[in-house]
Amino acid sequence: MKVKVLYFASLREAVGCASEDLDVPAEVHTLGALRAFLAARGEGWEALGVGRNVRAALNQQMSGAEAALAAGDEVAFFPPVTGG
Numbered sequence: 001m002k003v004k005v006l007y008f009a010s011l012r013e014a015v016g017c018a019s020e021d022l023d024v025p026a027e028v029h030t031l032g033a034l035r036a037f038l039a040a041r042g043e044g045w046e047a048l049g050v051g052r053n054v055r056a057a058l059n060q061q062m063s064g065a066e067a068a069l070a071a072g073d074e075v076a077f078f079p080p081v082t083g084g
Contacts, residue, residue: 001026001071005038008078011054014047024069031056032065034075048077055080 006019015038028037035056039049048054057076058067069075 001069003034003069003071003073003075005034006074006076008076010079011047011077014044016044029069030065031058031063031067031069031075034069035065035077038077053080054078 001024003022003024004019005022007015007017012018024034025037028034035048035054036050039045039047046052055078056063056065056067057078058069059074060076
């Protein structure tokens with residue numbers, strides 16, 4: 001399944017990109033599982049790790065870790081306070 005992932009503010013700086021179209025592994029079904037998958041990429045990506053203060057939106061709605069992913073979804077990760 002393919003999703004679009006957006007990274008904002010300090011997360012964008014940490015991971016080195018603003019967005020990506022991602023083929024999600026079959027075992028990743030929720031927003032929390034996607035976050036863990038991304039955090040496991042290594043250096044920089046640990047900014048998305050469990051215990052880090054990160055907010056997420058699924059299709060432009062604030063969502064929790066249990067939110068189910070579907071093909072074509074847009075996921076956004078950002079720190080709790082962002083400026084314009």
